[in-house]
Amino acid sequence: MKKIFGKFYKLFLTSIFVCFFIQCTVFAYETVIIDFPNDGWHKVFYKQQGKETIVQYVPSGQTQQNFNETVIFHSYKWRNNQKAGADTTLQYHLNQAHLKYKDMQYKKLKDDPADSIATWCSASASQCEIVRAAQGYEGIITMHYINKNPMYFHNVYPNWYNIIRLVRIYYSYYRWNNVMGKELTVEL
DSSP: OHHHHHHHHHHHHHHHHHHHHHHHHHTEEEEEEOOOSSTTOEEEEEEEETTEEEEEEEOTTOOSSSOSEEEEEEEEOOSSSOOOOHHHHHHHHHHHHHHHOTTOEEEEEEOOSSEEEEEEEETTTTEEEEEEEEEOSSSEEEEEEEESOHHHHHHHHHHHHHHHHTOEEEEEETTGGGTSOGGGEEEO
16 A cells, blocks of 8 residues: 555656646746836837747837837747857847948947847937847847937946846746836846
C-alpha cells in the first residue's frame, strides 16, 4: 500500500510541476518598464498585428496626431526565427529615416547585437530622435523618443538618453504589472 501511495504521490507532484511550468509559459507577457520624467504621459495608440506590436505614449495635452514629443515602442516577436539582432534592427530604422530625411545625421552610441542605441536629427523635419533596439525575451524591441523641437531636444537629451537607456525588459507572469504603476509598464 505504501508503494502505491508513494508512486501516486510522485505522479501527483510531477503533474503539478508540469502544469505549473506549462501555465507559466502560456501566461507570460513581455513587458517594458519606463520611468517617464513626469506623471502626465498617457497611451494614445496600441496596435497588435500578428507578431508585431506598436504602443505610443505622449505627454498630457498632446494627441497621437498633434505632439511635440512622444515615446514609441515597437515589438517584433521573432523568438523562434531570429531574423536580426538589435544592431541590424537599429541600422534598418536609421536607413528608413535617412530615406525620408536626406539631411539626417546620426550617431551610434552603442552598437551591440543584444542592445544598440543611436540618436539622429533632421533640420528639414525639425525632428530629433533617440532610438534603442534591444533583444527581448520574444524578439526585438525598439524604443523611440521623438522630439519635434531640436533646441528643446538638446536641452532634455541627457535626461531622455538615460530614460531610454534604462528601460527594462522583463517577462511578467500572471500580469504582476498590476501591482506596479500602470504608467510605468508597457505590455507588448
